[in-house]
Amino acid sequence: MKLYDITRELFSTAVYPGDPEPTAEPVSEIQKGDAFNLTRITLGTHSGTHMDAPWHYIPEGKTIEAVTLEQTIGPCHVVSMEGKVTREMLETAVPEGCERLLIHGEIELTCEGAGYLAGRKLQLLGVEGMTVGSEETTDQIHRTLLETGMVILENLDMSRPAPGQYVLVAAPLRMKGMDGSPVRAVLMEGENLQVTPKCESASECGSGRKLVLFDL
DSSP: OEEEEOBOOTTTSOOOTTSOOOEEEEEEOGGGTOSSOEEEEEOOTTOSSEEEOGGGTOTTSOOGGGSOHHHHEEEEEEEEOOEEEOHHHHHHHSOTTOOEEEEESSEEEOHHHHHHHHHTTOSEEEESSSSSSOTTTHHHHHHHHHTTTOEEEESBOOSSSOSEEEEEEOOBOOOTTOSEEEBOOEEEEOTTEEEEEEOSSGGGSSTTOEEEEEEO
16 A cells, blocks of 8 residues: 655645744753653644635534544545636546545636536545635635535645545544644555445444445
């Protein structure tokens, strides 16, 4: 099995205009005679590589702790695109049954493209940029996507994985009532890598099902 870390380093990556700058401050330091090292960090919910929960734009949407692991872990399709991403481009690039889509490249998702992805009922969309649209359209595009229950990964580093099929692991921090969270996003590649629901009973084979990852 091969792993691709698609997460940007938190303190050195660019910060979206208006967002708080991540900072780190020592609380205790061994070199100063303390028994251990301990650091206080300050950051925004959308610092670095992060996930937007529906509540980021949708008042009745899920907050980050309500986003299920099944939504953020599972089969994922990676495509490469540049410039304005239209409905027509997505119709060609996104395979049938795709639930998680990551886009490599400097892109601006158009409103029509966002509407198409919303209609495809994606679980998750990921992009390399700090936002999914242009400055003029980003609010509208976020609402179009997030009102479906989709989550959005932003500020990914997609420089290593080639287009194709992977398994994505991108779980957010478990923080009650938050609109987003930094994540450690990883793509897994293996010839026989699968994600299989493991159900103890019929009632478990729904939103609460367990996931088993294995590479034979």
